[in-house]
Amino acid sequence: MVTHFRNILLVFLALCAFLTRVNAQETVVVPNFWDPKAVHDRPADIPGKIQFLATDGYPPFVYRDAEDRLTGFNVDLARAICQELDTSCSLRIKEFSGLLPALEEGEGDAIISGLARTDDLVERLSFSDDYLKLPARFIVRTGKEKAFGADAIAGARISVEAGSRHEAFAARFWPEAFLMPFDTVEAARTALVKGDVDAHFGDGLSLSFWLNSTDAADCCRFAGGPWLEPGYFDEGLSIAMRKDDASTREAINYALRRLQQTGVYRELYLRYFPVSFF
Numbered sequence: 001m002v003t004h005f006r007n008i009l010l011v012f013l014a015l016c017a018f019l020t021r022v023n024a025q026e027t028v029v030v031p032n033f034w035d036p037k038a039v040h041d042r043p044a045d046i047p048g049k050i051q052f053l054a055t056d057g058y059p060p061f062v063y064r065d066a067e068d069r070l071t072g073f074n075v076d077l078a079r080a081i082c083q084e085l086d087t088s089c090s091l092r093i094k095e096f097s098g099l100l101p102a103l104e105e106g107e108g109d110a111i112i113s114g115l116a117r118t119d120d121l122v123e124r125l126s127f128s129d130d131y132l133k134l135p136a137r138f139i140v141r142t143g144k145e146k147a148f149g150a151d152a153i154a155g156a157r158i159s160v161e162a163g164s165r166h167e168a169f170a171a172r173f174w175p176e177a178f179l180m181p182f183d184t185v186e187a188a189r190t191a192l193v194k195g196d197v198d199a200h201f202g203d204g205l206s207l208s209f210w211l212n213s214t215d216a217a218d219c220c221r222f223a224g225g226p227w228l229e230p231g232y233f234d235e236g237l238s239i240a241m242r243k244d245d246a247s248t249r250e251a252i253n254y255a256l257r258r259l260q261q262t263g264v265y266r267e268l269y270l271r272y273f274p275v276s277f278f
Contacts, residue, residue, distance in 0.1 A: 028270060028274070028275075028276045029276045029278045030265075030266045030269050030270065030276065030278070031132075031133065031269070031276075031278040032260060033129065033130055033131070033132075033133060033236070033260075034129070034256070034257045034260045034261075036260075036261070038257070040254055040257055042254060043247070043250045043251050043254055045247040045250075045251075046085050046086075046087055046247070046251045047085075047087055047109065047247060047248050047251060048087055048088065049087060049088040049089070049090070049109075050078075050081070050082055050085075050087060050088075050089055050090075050109050050110060050248060050251075050252075051090050051091075051092060051107070051108040051109045051110075052078045052089065052090065052091045052092070052108060052109070052110050052111075052112050053091075053092050053094055053099050053102055053103060053107070053108035053110065053111045053112070053113065054074060054075075054078075054091060054092075054093060054094075054099075054111070054112050054113040055093065055094060055095065055096045055099065055113045056070060056072075056093050058072075058113075058114075059072060060072055060073050060272040060273070061073050061074045061113075061114065062074050062075055062093075062113065070091065070093070072272070073132075073268060073269075073271075073272040073273075074112045074113065075091060076268050076271070076272075077112070077131065077259075077265075077268060078091055078112050080255075080259055080264050080265075080268065081252055081255040081256065081259070082255075084255040084258050084259060084262075084264075085251055085254075085255050087251075092107065092108055094107075096113065099111050099113055099115065100115075100121075103125075103240065103241075103242060104124075104242065109241065109242075109245065109248055110128075110239050110240065110241045110248060110252065111239065111240040111241075112239050114237050115238075115240045116235070117235060117238070121240070124243060125240045125241060125242065125243055126240070126241050126242070126243050126245070126246070126249050127238040127239065127240055127241070127249075128238045128239040128240075128241070128249060128252045128253050128256065129238065129253050129256055129257075130236030130237060130238050131236070131237055131238060131239070131256055131265075132236055132237040133228055133233075133234070133235075133236035133237075134203065134204065134205050134233060134235070134236060134237070135204045135225060135226030135227055135228050135233055135277060135278060136166055136169065136201060136202065136203065136204060136225065136226070136227040136228075136229075136232070136233045137201075137202070137203075137204035137207055137222050137224075137225045137226055137227070137277060138158075138199045138200070138201050138222065138223045138224045138225060139189075139192065139199065139200050139202075139207055139211065139220045139221065139222055139223065140192070140198065140199045140200075140220060140221060140223045141192065141195070141219060141220055141221075142218060142219060142220055142221050144221075144223070145221040145222065145223040146223075148198075148199060148223035148224060149223075149224055150224070152198075153174050153176070153177050154174075154176040154177065155176065155177065155178065156177050156178065156198040156199055157177075157178045157180055157196075157197040157198045157199075158170060158174070158177050158178065158179055158180065158197060158198065158199050158200065158201050159180045159181075159182055159188040159189070159191045159192055159196075159197040159199070159200045159201070160179055160180070160181055160182070160188060160200070160201050160202065161181070161182060161183075161184065161185045161188055161202065162181035162182060162183055163181075164202075165232050165233070166201050166202050166203070167179065167181055168232070169201075169227070169229060169232045169233070170201050173229075180196075180197055185202060185203075185206070188200050188202065189202075189210065192219075192220060193216075193217075193219050193220070199223065200220075204222075204225070204226055204277030204278070205277050207222070207277065208222075208273060208275040208276065208277040209275075211275050212274060212275045222277070226277065226278050239252055
């Protein structure tokens with residue numbers, strides 16, 4: 001009986017140790033771009049309907065699944081915004097070049113398609129709070145991620161895409177590193193896979209997709225960061241509206257904060273970004 005109990009105990013302890021390792025490996029960092037202590041009242045003037053405009057063919061943001069159904073992070077986020085506001089919601093697909101004219105001509109109320117905040121557009125449109133930022137990240141060979149930190153950058157061979165903001169940032173802030181520019185992002189990643197460099201520095205979002213692909217073959221992991229330095233990587237994804245449409249902007253900003261507070265944003269992030277880039 002004692003031996004049998006001891007065997008059960010050993011199996012139980014082994015299972016607990018295994019589950020602990022799995023949970024540690026599967027911990028995913030979900031970013032929060034809103035002040036958790038801020039209190040915001042529900043706007044008094046909420047639109048009865050919000051017509052979103054977007055471009056498809058950009059997974060995981062807006063794309064069509066195997067059954068030709070429109071899906072993606074932006075699609076579900078727009079739906080969640082309208083549910084939070086208790087207002088009707090629709091999504092109209094346009095060519096990217098047609099998004100701005102459609103908004104300005106009243107065919108839609110908000111563009112949720114990664115429209116960049118250029119100086120020209122900031123004067124013509126208003127933008128919501130960022131709902132997703134795009135940090136820079138390091139990746140290193142699997143097993144070396146814990147040893148790679150600020151002290152390890154000095155003297156490290158780091159691959160970057162030539163002419164990119166990542167190269168410019170690294171050259172400015174880590175002059176003691178050995179930067180190795182490559183003509184393409186693919187070549188810079190391959191250099192890490194082959195062991196020709198110690199780390200690769202690039203766009204965190206793109207790297208998260210690559211790390212989860214068969215091309216990466218579980219070779220590498222994120223290490224250090226994320227980097228959101230103003231002037232380099234601080235511009236994120238937001239929703240664009242007409243300049244005079246303050247009620248829609250205020251309603252959307254309120255909904256975005258509520259989605260973070262209620263955990264809906266977390267659920268969407270984990271659904272579409274299983275390898276977090278934060």
